[in-house]
Amino acid sequence: MALDALPIIVIIGGGGIGLATAHRLGSGHHILFASRSPSTISAGAESLKQAGHRVTTQQVDVTSYESVASLAKTASPTMGSAEMILAVDVVGTANVIEVFGKEVEMPYGSSVVCVGSMGQHMIPPLSAALERHLATAPRTSLLENKELHGLIAGAAAASEAYAGRGVRVNLVAPGMTETKMLAAEMEGASGAGIREMMKAHPFKRAATAEEVADAVGFVAGCRYVNGTDVLIDGGWLAKLRWGEGPIVEEMKKHMA
Structure with missing residues (x-):
């Protein structure tokens, strides 16, 4: 599967944030565009093509090193003009970083931009020794423990x-x-709690995927931003x- 000579953006995880980022940064x-879900790939590719973007798709399982390596091989013939890799799935971040750092x-x-979660800022600090272990552990260990601290480190x-x-x-x-x-979460058992959080939120709403994509665009474009974690x-x-x-006090209990 050969790509043309245009600069490449690799989007791994084609849901709301991945698709919004592709639209935000895809011009030129x-x-x-890669995802585990065929329906996500199909819908996302159609949306991008309708907007005039040049798109190639590939199914990928980010928990599989071999699957991510196959995706990298698709990009590698013209990887010399690549500009950004976006990894949306937390669980597969270790594979993405290793593959695109070593195989390509x-x-x-x-720029490699990984999408984590606000939750990684709510976890109590680890000991220096454990944080170093998570930073340098083999990718298989990171996949097994799925630690948000491991993602950051x-x-x-x-x-x-x-x-x-x-x-x-x-x-x-x-x-x-x-x-x-x-x-889906709001339709489930946690829906009431999420609505209470939104009522207590400074902006009284959740972010849009496009607003997160704006932050991804900043991080990808600012060439002196490196090794950091941007909270959105x-x-x-x-x-x-x-x-x-009440909701603030209740949340503080869980963060203690």
Whole structure:
């Protein structure tokens, strides 16, 4: 599967945030659009093509190193013009970072942006020894424990390792975001709690996928941003720290 000579953006995880990012950054690029779900691939590709974007699709299982490596091989013939890799699925981040760092010669100026979660900022700090273990653990260990701390530490460690080649690695950490996943959660057992959180939120709403994509665009485009984690929660964690009210006090108990 040969790609043309346009600069490549690889989107891994084609749901709301991935698709919004593809629309936000895709102009003048060839988008390699990958997801585990055939229906997500089909719907996303159609949306992008309708908007005039150049798109190639591929099914990928981010929990499989071999599957991610196959995706990298699709991009590799013209990887010299690649600009960004976006990994939306937390569980597969270790595979994505390793594959595109080792299996593919990413060019100077490339950017890897991993999408995590606001939750990674709500976990109590780890000991220095455990944090170092998570940062340097084999990818299989990270996949098994699925630790958000491992995501942060692993991406930070990768950013240091890849910086000498001019490749940046960063995280974005969205809070509540209007996606199909949030809609499903609101229809389930946690729906009432989510609605209470929205009422207490400084903006009284969740973020849109497009707003998260704006943050991804900033991180990908600012060439001195490296090894960091950008929180996109609309001030929710600040509210938990400085605000008052029943829902705030209840959340503080779980963060202690």
